[in-house]
């Protein structure tokens with residue numbers, strides 16, 4: 001698929017079972033037909049082997065939801081970038097707000113995780129986004145720029161290899177969505193920050209995430225700097241995810 005086509009990524013979060021995954025993927029692959037957008041599913045680590053098998057020979061890429069900031073060693077419970085690569089993982093989410101919030105991940109940790117993924121050829125999907133309090137205090141731009149700057153500082157030489165996801169924290173899993181104009185405004189800020197860092201940054205995909213669904217996807221994806229979506233809840237329903245893939249293929 002062309003790197004300029006939209007990229008639609010499902011984030012299953014901590015949902016699924018062997019049986020439920022098999023059923024969801026069967027429905028997806030049956031209905032996917034000739035969509036022209038790029039797509040991926042970021043699944044819980046225990047299901048990577050199953051999903052590697054289920055997605056073989058399909059147009060849907062495999063993704064993980066996190067990666068260790070370390071290459072190997074005494075880090076109980078973590079999975080390294082090399083381990084993810086063993087399962088043909090193409091993308092890994094780093095810096096999701098749920099990890100920043102519940103696991104105290106700092107900007108520096110997110111930058112290190114990005115570096116580990118890039119080192120083994122996995123595309124990191126770097127999440128940035130402001131809380132409601134930060135938006136209300138007029139700090140949206142400063143927050144997302146600070147989060148992205150940490151990643152650029154550590155990975156400047158290969159920054160064109162990342163994907164960025166703008167995910168306003170107040171929109172994740174809440175049913176509240178940024179308006180297309182709000183999303184576009186932040187995406188344009190991120191785009192110019194990336195372009196200032198690298199001449200090759202024009203090809204970086206900037207995804208929107210936060211209660212994206214089959215009803216609002218078209219308006220969000222119509223914005224000039226919205227290159228795709230990172231989709232949580234709606235990616236767990238085959239029919240919804242499929243209709244979003246179709247919208248993204250127009």
Ligand code: PEP
Nearest residue numbers: 172173209210211232233
């Ligand atoms: C997410 O988890 O990245 C996300 C955007 O979730 P939701 O679509 O459910 O808001």
